[in-house]
Amino acid sequence: IAGVQESPEKVRHDRGMFFRHPILSLMTLGYLGLVGWITLAPHPGLQQDSVLWRLAERLHHLPGAEWFTFDRLEFLANIAMFIPLGLFFVLLLGRTRWWLAILLAVGMTVGIEFAQQFIAGRVSDPRDLAANSLGATVGIFVALLLTAGKARRLRRSVRAVAPSSV
DSSP: OOTTTOOOOHHHSSSOOOHOOOHHHHHHHHHHHHHHHHHOOOOOSOGGGGGHHHHHHHHHHHOOOOOOOOOHHHHHHHHHHHHHHHHHHHHOOOGGGHHHHHHHHHHHHHHHHHHEEEEEESOOHHHHHHHHHHHHHHHHHHHHHHHHHHHHHHHHHHHHSSOOHH
């Protein structure tokens, strides 16, 4: 509508997310780099040389923990690795774009699994796709829960300031 001015909050929100949250953006980019290095770097050597394999071996020798295999530990590690991504994506994109955070995370994990087919020592695994997507989704829900109180307070303050339409 011509002549209608945008509120300062709307203008500030529409600026690029990287300019609104430069520190969070740098943290997210740094974590994305770490995930990229972990998931896409060529994997020389045997699986038995990995930290996860050694941890699984130690857990396997504990009484009552025989069920804790390398495959289960790797699945849980993939979930844990993607929880921060879901959290970062929601904090950068905003609560109302949580669905976009899911799409980004799933798209990223599909890209990782696709790329791993062409990297020496890497194996693309559909379980990784499930674990990574689950981890990002958990992170998204954590972000929504952690920001729910502030979102509620902001809605109340906007309603209190808004003129009545009577």
